[in-house]
Amino acid sequence: MSNKEKSVHVGEECFQQHGPTLMFSNIKYCIQERVGLLCKKGPEKVILKDISGILKPGMNAIMGPTGSGKTSLLDVIAGRKDPAGLRHGTVFVDGRPVTNDLRLTSAYVVQDDVLMGTLSVRENLLFSANLRLDPKNHSSADKQSRVENILEELGLTECANTKIGTDFIRGVSGGERKRCSIGMELITAPSLLFLDEPTTGLDAYTANCIISLLHKLSRNGKTVIFSIHQPRYSIFEQFDQLTLMHKGDVVYAGKADKALEYFSLLGYQIKAFNNPADFFLDIINGEAESTLELPATGKPHETLITIVVCVLVLLELICATDAYTNVTRVPGPRRRESEREAVLNLLRTPQTSYAQWALTVFFALLVGLIYYQIPLTLPEGLQNRSGAFFFLVINVVFSNLGAVELFIKERSVFIHENANGYYRTSVYFLSKIGADLLPNRIVPNIFFSAISYYMMVLERPHARMHKIDPFKNQNIRLVLCCSIQGEMFLQGQGIDYSRWGFWQNQVALIGISSVCLVVAYIQLRRIKRWK
Numbered sequence: 001m002s003n004k005e006k007s008v009h010v011g012e013e014c015f016q017q018h019g020p021t022l023m024f025s026n027i028k029y030c031i032q033e034r035v036g037l038l039c040k041k042g043p044e045k046v047i048l049k050d051i052s053g054i055l056k057p058g059m060n061a062i063m064g065p066t067g068s069g070k071t072s073l074l075d076v077i078a079g080r081k082d083p084a085g086l087r088h089g090t091v092f093v094d095g096r097p098v099t100n101d102l103r104l105t106s107a108y109v110v111q112d113d114v115l116m117g118t119l120s121v122r123e124n125l126l127f128s129a130n131l132r133l134d135p136k137n138h139s140s141a142d143k144q145s146r147v148e149n150i151l152e153e154l155g156l157t158e159c160a161n162t163k164i165g166t167d168f169i170r171g172v173s174g175g176e177r178k179r180c181s182i183g184m185e186l187i188t189a190p191s192l193l194f195l196d197e198p199t200t201g202l203d204a205y206t207a208n209c210i211i212s213l214l215h216k217l218s219r220n221g222k223t224v225i226f227s228i229h230q231p232r233y234s235i236f237e238q239f240d241q242l243t244l245m246h247k248g249d250v251v252y253a254g255k256a257d258k259a260l261e262y263f264s265l266l267g268y269q270i271k272a273f274n275n276p277a278d279f280f281l282d283i284i285n286g287e288a289e290s291t292l293e294l295p296a297t298g299k300p301h302e303t304l305i306t307i308v309v310c311v312l313v314l315l316e317l318i319c320a321t322d323a324y325t326n327v328t329r330v331p332g333p334r335r336r337e338s339e340r341e342a343v344l345n346l347l348r349t350p351q352t353s354y355a356q357w358a359l360t361v362f363f364a365l366l367v368g369l370i371y372y373q374i375p376l377t378l379p380e381g382l383q384n385r386s387g388a389f390f391f392l393v394i395n396v397v398f399s400n401l402g403a404v405e406l407f408i409k410e411r412s413v414f415i416h417e418n419a420n421g422y423y424r425t426s427v428y429f430l431s432k433i434g435a436d437l438l439p440n441r442i443v444p445n446i447f448f449s450a451i452s453y454y455m456m457v458l459e460r461p462h463a464r465m466h467k468i469d470p471f472k473n474q475n476i477r478l479v480l481c482c483s484i485q486g487e488m489f490l491q492g493q494g495i496d497y498s499r500w501g502f503w504q505n506q507v508a509l510i511g512i513s514s515v516c517l518v519v520a521y522i523q524l525r526r527i528k529r530w531k
């Protein structure tokens with residue numbers, strides 16, 4: 001029976017693809033530690049020690065104590081770990097060595113959910129659909145129906161219109177948030193799903209719901225691979241394959257329901273009513289007693305696994321099946337669509353803009369009141385103007401300091417979405433700049449300047465001289481007087497008040513801004529996408 005025939009049809013296109021089999025063989029992964037203030041190269045730390053294994057369609061759990069290398073293994077298999085650290089080893093998908101494409105053909109749900117807090121659950125899913133589904137093959141109605149199907153499948157219909165939540169808005173619950181993160185990845189109908197500790201931070205019931213959901217997906221043919229820390233029994237019994245890790249080594253790799261039998265052969269007996277998952281961790285941590293000892297290598301199945309890997313690879317090469325093509329290819333990012341959506345969504349963070357606008361108006365009124373209708377008499381006319389200009393310039397500088405953290409705040413979102421093929425770096429950069437520049441930088445400054453300008457009556461002298469108003473004669477005289485003094489004052493300060501003197505500042509400002517933007521873009525491109 002072919003893979004396609006094996007796929008289970010449940011009425012949803014997103015759950016039809018049959019998952020691939022993954023094999024990893026002799027993976028050795030090291031990290032270069034940095035020491036001292038100058039970050040000199042320290043000793044190399046081996047975090048995965050020549051490990052091998054097979055992960056099949058179904059529920060594949062990677063379990064182990066903290067720091068055992070679960071996430072590292074998951075990342076290496078999923079192609080998310082910096083390849084510079086990979087000393088040797090290969091990952092095969094349906095018998096073929098993986099390429100960079102795996103990142104785009106599979107789904108990866110990170111531990112800390114990266115969702116847009118100001119958008120609702122439905123809007124987040126639609127965002128993913130619009131950015132990741134090729135408009136040539138998927139109409140708007142198609143995308144919409146796919147989103148509705150996923151909402152229903154993940155039990156999110158009731159909270160579909162609830163916002164995810166931010167620091168300011170109370171949003172959906174932790175479980176709903178996690179399910180939404182999974183839904184974001186299911187949009188592309190991937191047959192291979194990676195999840196990094198999907199139950200961390202959730203209560204026992206919600207954790208069970210998430211695992212049951214993954215179990216349901218796996219029963220529809222998907223290969224679900226996830227790292228997990230210490231599951232309760234009702235969760236453990238849903239695992240098909242278990243990879244037990246300890247200090248970068250694989251202690252057990254095989255069927256989850258055969259693990260107890262395996263350890264009992266090694267002399268470990270589980271006590272009545274004990275949770276097998278806890279029992280395995282006790283063994284790994286040396287807290288369980290055995291009449292025998294664990295194999296010295298700690299990798300009881302390694303030889304067998306290596307043989308199976310080699311046989312499967314050979315079989316694949318001989319048969320040259322097209323199984324790998326069953327992994328759904330996520331289309332590449334489409335610039336125009338991405339740009340439109342990114343701008344739209346970035347503009348939908350009104351809370352920060354509202355707060356900024358309100359503050360701007362408040363400070364404009366404050367400065368305007370302090371320097372209300374600056375007199376044209378000397379010396380207070382001159383002194384007040386100097387003070388007012390100082391306030392205006394300082395406000396513009398400080399109100400724009402927020403731009404510094406523009407890309408820092410969303411670093412993890414950008415890395416996740418960029419790595420998953422939502423959009424290109426240039427699209428994100430231009431959208432972010434465009435969406436931030438107008439509502440958060442230009443508009444507030446126009447408001448600020450306009451309000452304070454008219455409250456202070458900083459009108460240019462010649463503008464008033466145009467007015468044919470006999471009652472303003474006195475003012476004109478004072479304006480002229482002040483204007484002459486003003487020029488003298490500027491001369492005294494060494495400020496060039498000629499036309500070019502004015503424009504050279506604008507040119508310098510544009511130059512500095514352009515250089516900063518180019519540097520920011522280069523830095524954004526240089527951000528490590530690897531973990």
Ligand SMILES: Nc1ncnc2c1ncn2[C@@H]1O[C@H](COP(=O)(O)OP(=O)(O)OP(=O)(O)O)[C@@H](O)[C@H]1O
Pocket residue numbers: 031047064065066067068069070071072073227229531
């Ligand atoms: N980029 C890195 N830099 C430094 N150390 C790292 C890096 N990646 C992994 N490690 C180290 O490798 C070891 C395994 O880390 P990993 O995150 O894979 O463990 P884990 O089993 O997933 O742990 P946890 O359950 O706490 O998330 C740890 O000792 C960790 O400190």
